Amino acid sequence: MTSCVLCGIVTDSSKAPVVYEDDRVMAILLEEGVVSGHIRVFPKKHSQFIDEISEDLAEHLFLVANVSSSVLFEALGLGGTNIIMSNLASDDNSHMFIDVIPRRQDDGLNLQWEPKKLPEQDMIEAQNRIKDAAFMISYVAPKTKVVNLDEKKLPVMKEDKDNYLFKQLKRLP
Ligand SMILES: [Zn+2]
Secondary structure (H helix, E strand, O other), rough: OOOHHHHHHHOHHHOEEEEEOOEEEEEEEOOOOOOOOOOOEEEEEOOOOOHOOHHHHHHHHHHHHHHHHHHHHHHOOOOOEEEEEOOOOOOOOOOOOOEEEEOOOOOOOOOOOEEEEOHHHHHHHHHHHHHHHHHHHHHHOOOOOOOOOOOOOOOOOOOOOHHHHHHHHOOOO
């Protein structure tokens, strides 16, 4: 696919500042990133969605993104990173990628969204629908020991300042 920017970089690596490359994955520094040190990691094979690539490649891709994050901590003395996966479907040439974004205190980047409290009924309905569909995860990851959620007493999702799960959910960017 010649009109895909990322495939173009795979073909000719002089088109972008490459920071890492192996036989399956590339990592480049974005010249027009959101901040200095913004890395984009992507599979060399053109793929639009993460579920189009093999499990093994997906694992490798996330490993490279994770280590790239550690490299940024080390090289730039960061306060944190955001790792964002993009499965774009905006046009025929969208090539999936993972952005690793350096974060510093007071960097002015706004990747936060306003938390919205869902009505309890919507929450229960969403939980049930997602839980019913989530059985497929055990087919994709057969070695996983799945916990039966119906037997395990789930914490009731109520606004509880001491509820660990709630704290974690609110902390997510
Ligand atoms: Zn591509």
